[in-house]
Amino acid sequence: MRIRPSEITPEPVYRARRDFLAGIAGLGAAALLARPAPAEEVMNVTLVQRLQYKRNARYSTTEKANSFSDVTGYNNFYEFGTGKEDPSRNAGSLRPRPWSVVVDGECEVKGRYALEDLLKPHALEERTYRLRCVEAWSMVIPWIGFPLGDLAKRFKPTSRAKFIEFTTLLDSRQMPGQRYAVLDWPYVEGLRMDEAMHPLAILAVGLYGQVLPNQNGAPLRLVVPWKYGFKSIKSIARIRFTERMPATTWALSAPQEYGFYANVNPEVDHPRWSQARERRIGSDSFLSRQPTLRFNGYGNEVAGLYAGMDLARNF
Amino acid sequence: MFKMNSNETLRWIAKPIVFLLCLLPVGWLLAGLADLAGFAQWPSASLGANPVDRIQDTLGIWGLRLLLATLAVTPLRELGGWQRLIAFRRMLGLFAFFYVSAHFAWYLLVDQGLDWRLWVEDIAKRPFITVGFTALVMLVPLALTSTKRAMRRMGRRWQRLHRLIYPAAILGCTHFYWQVKADIREPLIFCLALAVLLGWRLYRSWQRAGRGRAEKDSRQDQDPARPRLPVEPLTE
Numbered sequence: 001m002r003i004r005p006s007e008i009t010p011e012p013v014y015r016a017r018r019d020f021l022a023g024i025a026g027l028g029a030a031a032l033l034a035r036p037a038p039a040e041e042v043m044n045v046t047l048v049q050r051l052q053y054k055r056n057a058r059y060s061t062t063e064k065a066n067s068f069s070d071v072t073g074y075n076n077f078y079e080f081g082t083g084k085e086d087p088s089r090n091a092g093s094l095r096p097r098p099w100s101v102v103v104d105g106e107c108e109v110k111g112r113y114a115l116e117d118l119l120k121p122h123a124l125e126e127r128t129y130r131l132r133c134v135e136a137w138s139m140v141i142p143w144i145g146f147p148l149g150d151l152a153k154r155f156k157p158t159s160r161a162k163f164i165e166f167t168t169l170l171d172s173r174q175m176p177g178q179r180y181a182v183l184d185w186p187y188v189e190g191l192r193m194d195e196a197m198h199p200l201a202i203l204a205v206g207l208y209g210q211v212l213p214n215q216n217g218a219p220l221r222l223v224v225p226w227k228y229g230f231k232s233i234k235s236i237a238r239i240r241f242t243e244r245m246p247a248t249t250w251a252l253s254a255p256q257e258y259g260f261y262a263n264v265n266p267e268v269d270h271p272r273w274s275q276a277r278e279r280r281i282g283s284d285s286f287l288s289r290q291p292t293l294r295f296n297g298y299g300n301e302v303a304g305l306y307a308g309m310d311l312a313r314n315f
Numbered sequence: 316m317f318k319m320n321s322n323e324t325l326r327w328i329a330k331p332i333v334f335l336l337c338l339l340p341v342g343w344l345l346a347g348l349a350d351l352a353g354f355a356q357w358p359s360a361s362l363g364a365n366p367v368d369r370i371q372d373t374l375g376i377w378g379l380r381l382l383l384a385t386l387a388v389t390p391l392r393e394l395g396g397w398q399r400l401i402a403f404r405r406m407l408g409l410f411a412f413f414y415v416s417a418h419f420a421w422y423l424l425v426d427q428g429l430d431w432r433l434w435v436e437d438i439a440k441r442p443f444i445t446v447g448f449t450a451l452v453m454l455v456p457l458a459l460t461s462t463k464r465a466m467r468r469m470g471r472r473w474q475r476l477h478r479l480i481y482p483a484a485i486l487g488c489t490h491f492y493w494q495v496k497a498d499i500r501e502p503l504i505f506c507l508a509l510a511v512l513l514g515w516r517l518y519r520s521w522q523r524a525g526r527g528r529a530e531k532d533s534r535q536d537q538d539p540a541r542p543r544l545p546v547e548p549l550t551e
Contacts, residue, residue, distance in 0.1 A: 074363060082496075085363060274436075
């Protein structure tokens with residue numbers, strides 16, 4: 001069979017078509033939920049279309065954000081495969097709605113919450129953050145979310161709550177990468193309580209003004225911009241307040257290479273590569289690396305959290 | 316109409332085909348670069364969001380694949396009886412060297428961006444880079460002595476020198492294994508293939524040694540009726 005050049009769909013057209021279809025998929029989910037609608041489901045409809053938010057300029061960088069296709073096409077999300085393009089190919093099997101999150105541990109209010117109920121009290125804001133991967137590349141991403149601390153307070157953590165532990169969904173039918181024990185599933189991450197309460201730490205539900213694409217950690221993910229990207233856990237199914245430091249996935253997988261803190265630090269190299277510089281994905285000067293900043297450039301805000309700590313030992 | 320004998324077929328048809336096949340990954344990367352630079356629209360050759368790493372990885376993996384292909388020639392000849400495969404061994408080896416060199420050059424010139432202090436630090440400080448670099452250094456004398464003339468002039472020493480491909484391949488696979496973060500499945504496949512290729516050689520030399528001993532014994536037994544086993548040439 002011969003295919004004439006005129007029959008081949010030009011790239012901009014099929015890209016737009018894919019984006020449109022991805023949007024429709026979300027709308028389809030919304031339509032299912034939008035039967036004669038109680039209040040929560042109306043909320044859900046607004047969620048899957050464009051999000052309502054205010055821009056937070058104070059906590060946003062003015063650097064140029066990466067394109068939507070970079071942000072959604074180049075991801076580390078091993079639950080959908082270990083290649084950078086695997087998540088965008090495979091994350092269609094995730095069903096981010098309906099979704100519920102278990103909140104438990106050292107807190108007074110606990111239970112299983114529908115995503116809508118969890119999000120309802122929070123006003124969304126847009127924050128453009130730098131994201132620095134431990135693999136020495138970086139992006140700039142306009143997230144939509146709200147401060148993690150605001151959510152944590154609602155559950156009244158007790159005086160014994162020293163850490164928050166987050167767990168990703170465990171379901172190998174939705175997350176085919178979990179069929180292989182590349183990591184010890186489910187993915188677990190955590191923050192010290194004071195880190196979690198810091199205003200820069202957010203829970204994100206969207207990016208680029210729309211609901212999170214599956215490959216970016218739908219429907220709810222953490223974003224901690226001063227730490228390496230692997231701390232910012234995706235598709236959160238459980239939030240637990242704990243007294244002891246959580247055993248986190250990468251630190252368990254290779255303790256000599258990944259620590260609990262994982263603060264971005266150009267002076268502390270990964271044992272196998274330098275962390276002094278990073279490649280900014282999609283930048284005009286992608287051929288050269290730019291210097292990595294301490295705490296990913298958020299040192300003024302967060303350095304105080306680590307006063308007196310040896311950051312080379314607590315890497 | 317013209318007729319070709321099998322040597323001519325090999326020289327004018329089979330070898331050029333293999334040569335072009337070995338160049339395919341380069342062509343693919345060039346198409347990707349053209350797409351990236353906007354000279355052409357080849358989205359299927361796209362190098363993705365991180366073209367520097369993509370090119371780096373592609374060159375490295377093809378270097379390793381071709382190194383293993385080179386090592387597979389002798390076993391396939393003996394097991395499959397395809398004697399003529401030897402005609403491709405040098406080409407495969409030189410292409411392996413080409414891809415490994417390009418992989419290293421890309422790392423130095425583009426990934427590290429021409430800063431020689433970083434090169435020295437990186438090569439010395441990071442074992443997986445040290446290991447990969449050592450493998451490349453081992454391949455250099457092999458590439459330099461790949462001509463027929465060098466082969467003739469060096470005689471038995473050529474054979475001995477070219478055994479460097481064994482440690483080079485082991486270091487190459489180690490380099491790959493060490494470089495991945497958690498998903499070791501692909502490097503494990505390479506390691507396994509290498510283990511089979513080297514294991515077969517060990518088995519053969521053990522077998523030969525056994526035969527050699529048997530021969531010696533039989534000579535001591537003064538058994539002139541027993542024929543000497545033919546020693547087959549290992550090189551082209």
